Amino acid sequence: MKILSIKKYKDLRGKKVLLRADFNVPIKNGVVRDDFKISAGLATIRYLQRYNAKIIITSHLGKPKGEYNEKYSLKPVATRLSRLLGKRVAFVPGVLGLEAGSAISKMKDGDIVFLDNLRFNKGEEKDSKQFAKNLAKLADIYVNNAFAVCHRRHASVSAIKKYIPSFAGLLLEKEIENLNKIIKPKSPLVVVMGGSKIGTKTTLVKKLYPKADKVLIGGALANNFLLARGFDVGKSLIDLDSVKFAQKYKSEKILLPSDLLVKNLITGKISVRKADEVEREEAALDIGPNTIKLFSSYIKRSATIIWNGPMGMFESSRFRNGTIAIGQLIASRSRGKTFGVVGGGETVEALYKTKMQDYVDWVSTGGGAMLSYLGGEAMPGLEGIVRR
Numbered sequence: 542m543k544i545l546s547i548k549k550y551k552d553l554r555g556k557k558v559l560l561r562a563d564f565n566v567p568i569k570n571g572v573v574r575d576d577f578k579i580s581a582g583l584a585t586i587r588y589l590q591r592y593n594a595k596i597i598i599t600s601h602l603g604k605p606k607g608e609y610n611e612k613y614s615l616k617p618v619a620t621r622l623s624r625l626l627g628k629r630v631a632f633v634p635g636v637l638g639l640e641a642g643s644a645i646s647k648m649k650d651g652d653i654v655f656l657d658n659l660r661f662n663k664g665e666e667k668d669s670k671q672f673a674k675n676l677a678k679l680a681d682i683y684v685n686n687a688f689a690v691c692h693r694r695h696a697s698v699s700a701i702k703k704y705i706p707s708f709a710g711l712l713l714e715k716e717i718e719n720l721n722k723i724i725k726p727k728s729p730l731v732v733v734m735g736g737s738k739i740g741t742k743t744t745l746v747k748k749l750y751p752k753a754d755k756v757l758i759g760g761a762l763a764n765n766f767l768l769a770r771g772f773d774v775g776k777s778l779i780d781l782d783s784v785k786f787a788q789k790y791k792s793e794k795i796l797l798p799s800d801l802l803v804k805n806l807i808t809g810k811i812s813v814r815k816a817d818e819v820e821r822e823e824a825a826l827d828i829g830p831n832t833i834k835l836f837s838s839y840i841k842r843s844a845t846i847i848w849n850g851p852m853g854m855f856e857s858s859r860f861r862n863g864t865i866a867i868g869q870l871i872a873s874r875s876r877g878k879t880f881g882v883v884g885g886g887e888t889v890e891a892l893y894k895t896k897m898q899d900y901v902d903w904v905s906t907g908g909g910a911m912l913s914y915l916g917g918e919a920m921p922g923l924e925g926i927v928r929r
């Protein structure tokens with residue numbers, strides 16, 4: 542494993558550095574709602590400043606589909622970044638073009654120029670060579686710090702590396718180093734999986750299964766496994782491809798919920814049911830109290846733990862218990878007895894609800910990218926800068 546880190550580049554003074562960040566953060570009424578990803582990227586920006594580089598920041602935000610849309614402008618992010626750094630950030634309301642060129646030509650060492658959303662340009666998501674070349678022309682070197690899009694073949698993380706010397710940012714480097722500890726785990730490895738975007742999780746289950754001592758499955762993901770074992774799951778969320786997948790995983794290594802918190806979709810009544818006693822009109826929306834105990838006993842014995850996917854529909858306070866209990870336990874074991882990694886869009890959101898996120902060894906900024914990396918899938922954004 543070799544990472545071409547920006548730390549290995551010795552001559553940053555005065556160099557124009559195109560920094561591909563992942564500042565895809567929630568914005569409401571022109572204000573950043575959650576700056577977890579901005580904070581995570583600060584160390585790299587400070588590093589570049591310390592060595593007097595000229596920093597040109599780029600990112601994507603949402604899905605503007607290749608054309609300008611004010612709703613997806615990164616201006617609020619530039620404002621927040623400036624506040625977090627305590628330094629002026631010159632925002633350019635475009636990606637290429639005259640304004641960008643002129644702002645960059647005026648930069649002094651240590652200055653920051655922030656370009657608008659890469660996805661305003663149709664070339665970005667098409668991995669366009671021309672767009673990548675034009676981006677590359679803006680700078681002397683390129684730094685990829687956007688782990689969350691490294692599983693995508695997009696111009697600003699993929700094609701661009703052909704046209705400019707390319708390096709990994711500090712955050713990207715840390716993501717890889719920490720996720721590699723899951724790929725080569727200290728045993729016992731306990732994998733905790735849940736959530737509802739099931740199609741994206743099967744490769745991870747496949748890949749980690751042989752290394753894991755236990756795979757604890759909750760959330761909607763568990764419904765498919767329960768169904769595959771012949772349990773009636775009533776009106777619970779399932780998807781048939783995943784049921785087929787689950788049929789191949791019936792060993793003792795996979796631990797399913799023994800009880801569930803269900804809601805009767807007709808009467809609205811909420812009850813705890815044994816996993817084999819879910820009724821026809823009921824949907825499982827959280828793991829039950831015995832399952833929390835059962836899962837906890839394995840989490841406590843782990844030396845390495847990875848958690849992706851909430852244990853239930855945690856957005857509703859009535860179905861949050863399992864997710865919070867498991868999240869708290871994972872956090873309290875991390876940084877000590879266990880090496881713990883937590884990742885996934887909603888999983889991280891849930892972890893923050895425990896207020897114990899700072900105890901976890903590594904909270905990944907990559908949702909889908911983390912799953913792809915751990916699942917051993919192609920990572921176009923890493924090619925050339927990370928050798929596996």
Ligand code: ADP
Nearest residue numbers: 736737738760761825826853854885886887888
């Ligand atoms: P992540 O983004 O962390 O990888 P997913 O996107 O796969 O996680 O799943 C998160 C969603 O799964 C949450 O919005 C949560 O409400 C939903 N969910 C979890 N368990 C259930 C369940 N039993 N029934 C319905 N939805 C569930």
Ligand code: MG
Nearest residue numbers: 738885886887
């Ligand atoms: Mg999600």
